[in-house]
Amino acid sequence: MLGRWVGWLLLLGLALAVGPGQRLPEFSLLDPKGNLVTPATMKKPAVIVFWASWCPVCRAEFPGLHRVAEETKVPFYVISREPKDTREVVLEYMKAYPRFLPLLASEKDKPHEVANRFKVVGQPWTFVVDAEGKVVALFAGRAGREALLDALLLAGVELP
Numbered sequence: 001m002l003g004r005w006v007g008w009l010l011l012l013g014l015a016l017a018v019g020p021g022q023r024l025p026e027f028s029l030l031d032p033k034g035n036l037v038t039p040a041t042m043k044k045p046a047v048i049v050f051w052a053s054w055c056p057v058c059r060a061e062f063p064g065l066h067r068v069a070e071e072t073k074v075p076f077y078v079i080s081r082e083p084k085d086t087r088e089v090v091l092e093y094m095k096a097y098p099r100f101l102p103l104l105a106s107e108k109d110k111p112h113e114v115a116n117r118f119k120v121v122g123q124p125w126t127f128v129v130d131a132e133g134k135v136v137a138l139f140a141g142r143a144g145r146e147a148l149l150d151a152l153l154l155a156g157v158e159l160p
Contacts (some may be wrong), residue, residue: 122140
């Protein structure tokens with residue numbers, strides 16, 4: 001019975017989340033060097049991954065995502081949706097994933113607030129964005145390698 005409720009919640013979350021064809025919601029977060037990153041300033045096409053440091057699915061998925069980031073050279077912006085993930089926690093976690101660009105709190109936004117704007121209800125949630133800043137694909141939970149590569153093709157990425 002619990003599994004059925006989880007399935008329905010996941011479907012509801014997908015129905016409410018920012019989806020294919022929609023522009024990215026506005027946000028203002030900082031990269032580790034203190035540079036402001038917004039939908040207008042981020043390099044695109046891109047991948048945005050919402051995660052949490054305690055998430056076992058994120059831990060299992062990140063090595064594969066990181067390999068795709070290395071192979072394609074597409075920027076992967078990672079945003080923790082866990083309010084307790086401090087700057088120090090995020091930066092320490094990301095040492096294992098140098099191709100990922102963690103986005104951190106700014107004076108204007110906090111990462112978990114940005115997750116709410118995307119209507120993310122779990123983690124990991126992965127959004128693939130084209131050069132115009134429109135979402136071309138959304139993955140709730142694990143994003144398989146082949147599906148992610150297909151989404152990057154839809155976003156206009158020339159794969160190696």
